[in-house]
Amino acid sequence: MDREFLIDLFADFGPVAIRKMFSGYGISADGINFALALRAGLFFRADEVTIPDFEAEGSKPFQYSTRAKTVLVTSYWELPARLFDDSEELAQWARAALAAAQRAKVKKGKKAAKKATTKKRSANKVAKKAVRRVG
Numbered sequence: 001m002d003r004e005f006l007i008d009l010f011a012d013f014g015p016v017a018i019r020k021m022f023s024g025y026g027i028s029a030d031g032i033n034f035a036l037a038l039r040a041g042l043f044f045r046a047d048e049v050t051i052p053d054f055e056a057e058g059s060k061p062f063q064y065s066t067r068a069k070t071v072l073v074t075s076y077w078e079l080p081a082r083l084f085d086d087s088e089e090l091a092q093w094a095r096a097a098l099a100a101a102q103r104a105k106v107k108k109g110k111k112a113a114k115k116a117t118t119k120k121r122s123a124n125k126v127a128k129k130a131v132r133r134v135g
Contacts, residue, residue: 001025001037009084012091034094034101036062036076043076044097047104051077053096075104 001009003018006025010016017028024038036043043062046054054061057080062073083090 001042006037009087009090010094012087013094014091029094029098032098032101032105034098035079038062040064040078042079044079044093045075045101045104046077046097047075047100049103050096050100053093054078054080057082 001024003025006018006027007016010027014029017031018025018037019028020026021036022038024036026033027035027037034045040062044050044054046061051074054077059078059080062076062078064071064073079090079093083093
């Protein structure tokens with residue numbers, strides 16, 4: 001898939017940014033990556049909300065092989081082939097993929113905030129123990 005094909009493919013969805021990534025392209029909207037166009041196909045971001053739709057279509061998650069093992073990337077699923085001929089429905093799937101990517105970003109932000117709070121609490125405990133020892 002080349003850049004022009006992808007721009008045409010997402011025309012009903014709206015403007016997308018297409019950047020070179022790995023062996024293909026990363027596709028984003030509003031600064032959030034929601035799709036990968038690779039030699040293996042076109043993959044959309046998915047989560048617990050959207051994975052059942054991919055499963056119902058018989059799609060599989062993205063995977064790649066290293067020398068030691070095959071890695072399954074369950075956050076990206078192959079776009080059903082029939083959608084390449086239905087730009088309006090593809091746009092709906094793209095909106096759902098963007099929403100999944102946005103949910104993942106929010107979830108990641110909450111995890112980072114929780115981790116920072118936990119670190120701060122641990123540092124406070126250490127500081128209090130040090131003050132007790134000195135005092």
